[in-house]
Structure formats: structure tokens, C-alpha cells
Amino acid sequence: MTRALLGQALFFFLPFAIFFAYLLIRQRNPLAFEHWEKSIPPLAIAGLVCVVAALLYTGIAAPRDTGAYVPPQFEGGRVVPPRFE
Numbered sequence: 001m002t003r004a005l006l007g008q009a010l011f012f013f014l015p016f017a018i019f020f021a022y023l024l025i026r027q028r029n030p031l032a033f034e035h036w037e038k039s040i041p042p043l044a045i046a047g048l049v050c051v052v053a054a055l056l057y058t059g060i061a062a063p064r065d066t067g068a069y070v071p072p073q074f075e076g077g078r079v080v081p082p083r084f085e
Contacts, residue, residue, distance in 0.1 A: 011054045012047035019043055 019039060023030040067084040074080070 008051050008054065011050040014050055015043045015046040 019036075020030045023035055028035055065084040070083050070085055072079055072082045
């Protein structure tokens, strides 16, 4: 679950990182608030669009296993992981 949340956070902050790099390339101080104040709402919207696109892609392209689900169980003193049969 943590990996999924961190992946989505990465997609959200991607436009901010690109804008940060843009400010560095333009030789402006990326830590000065005056460069960010008008850009925060569009960057947040772009980040949300990236997150939604990533979620849609994951939902569409995720592998679909067919068959019966067998939950994890003990066999011979060890745990057998879950699987599809």
C-alpha cells in the first residue's frame, strides 16, 4: 500500500519538479516564492491530472488473472502464498 501511495505522490509532484528544473535552467532562484506564487494552482492541477492518468492506465493495463483464488495456507509447517488456479 505504501508503494502505491508513494508512486501516486511521485506523479503528483512531477510537474513541480519539472518547474523547479525550468527555474534552474532559466537561472532564477527556485526557492524564491515570487516565482512560484502564480504557478502553484496550475501545477497542482497538472499533478492531479497526472495522478488520474496513472490510475486510469493502471486500471486498464493491469494483468487480469482468471481462475479460482486460493488463499494462503499452511502446508507441511510452512506458509504457501496465495495463487490463482
